[in-house]
Amino acid sequence: MNTTLTLRQCSRVHSLRPAVLDFLAPSTLRHSASRQYNSSAPKQFLAWDQNSSEKPPTNSSKPKYVLNQQQREFLDSALRVNQAGELAATLIYTAQTPHVVRSHPHLRPLMKHMYDQEAGHFSTFNRMIAKHRVRPTAMYPVWQAAATFLGWSTGAMGREAAMACTEAVETEIGSHYNEQVREILSWEADAASRGEELDDELKEMLTTFRTIRDEELEHLDHAVENDAKEARPYDPLVNAIRLGCKAAIRISEKV
Numbered sequence: 001m002n003t004t005l006t007l008r009q010c011s012r013v014h015s016l017r018p019a020v021l022d023f024l025a026p027s028t029l030r031h032s033a034s035r036q037y038n039s040s041a042p043k044q045f046l047a048w049d050q051n052s053s054e055k056p057p058t059n060s061s062k063p064k065y066v067l068n069q070q071q072r073e074f075l076d077s078a079l080r081v082n083q084a085g086e087l088a089a090t091l092i093y094t095a096q097t098p099h100v101v102r103s104h105p106h107l108r109p110l111m112k113h114m115y116d117q118e119a120g121h122f123s124t125f126n127r128m129i130a131k132h133r134v135r136p137t138a139m140y141p142v143w144q145a146a147a148t149f150l151g152w153s154t155g156a157m158g159r160e161a162a163m164a165c166t167e168a169v170e171t172e173i174g175s176h177y178n179e180q181v182r183e184i185l186s187w188e189a190d191a192a193s194r195g196e197e198l199d200d201e202l203k204e205m206l207t208t209f210r211t212i213r214d215e216e217l218e219h220l221d222h223a224v225e226n227d228a229k230e231a232r233p234y235d236p237l238v239n240a241i242r243l244g245c246k247a248a249i250r251i252s253e254k255v
């Protein structure tokens with residue numbers, strides 16, 4: 001009962017988004033609303049990448065905020081979970097797409113668009129965990145198998161179930177990225193209160209997390225627009241996938 005209620009509340013993330021996210025990223029949100037499908041090569045998110053619209057961090061004379069051990073561990077866990085999650089996302093779409101596109105060819109550009117974005121996210125986190133020497137999750141092979149099975153089975157159930165899978169996954173992942181953004185913003189506020197600022201690497205990470213979060217929530221919107229809520233049985237399916245995502249996140253944070 002409680003779970004169903006919570007799910008119903010969370011499934012309204014779609015309509016709650018502006019209130020929640022304007023606080024965090026007002027400009028990005030407005031842009032994402034008018035975004036068109038674009039299946040070009042996966043975007044890279046480093047702030048000083050040539051393709052990025054973000055400006056390179058400016059040099060400042062303010063002292064840099066030094067992370068404590070707990071904060072460093074938070075980032076390690078975040079990068080490990082994010083990399084595993086993005087791997088799973090690419091595998092889900094890879095397994096779903098043939099089923100969905102066979103019966104609904106008009107969805108090919110949308111499926112490719114979402115896959116391309118996930119592939120971009122995955123390569124971003126692959127680079128980040130290598131750069132920061134973060135250990136990938138030991139559960140990697142398990143998540144690979146689970147994500148492929150999830151994508152294959154929901155794809156075989158039909159377009160609505162495939163979209164419900166995206167809705168469930170993105171509800172969890174979007175709020176997970178949001179928690180990470182909120183945490184780094186709290187460090188930024190702490191730094192400002194001491195007359196310090198985050199170092200450029202951390203600012204870049206914040207930009208990356210915000211951009212990816214907005215793209216995940218864009219996928220959630222696409223899923224709802226494409227009849228995710230018509231999946232049968234909707235509640236058990238979405239509940240089970242969300243529970244699985246939550247468990248995978250908690251396990252990957254540690255293992």
Ligand SMILES: [Fe+2]
Nearest residue numbers: 086089118121
């Ligand atoms: Fe993603």
Ligand SMILES: [Fe+2]
Nearest residue numbers: 089170216219
């Ligand atoms: Fe996504």
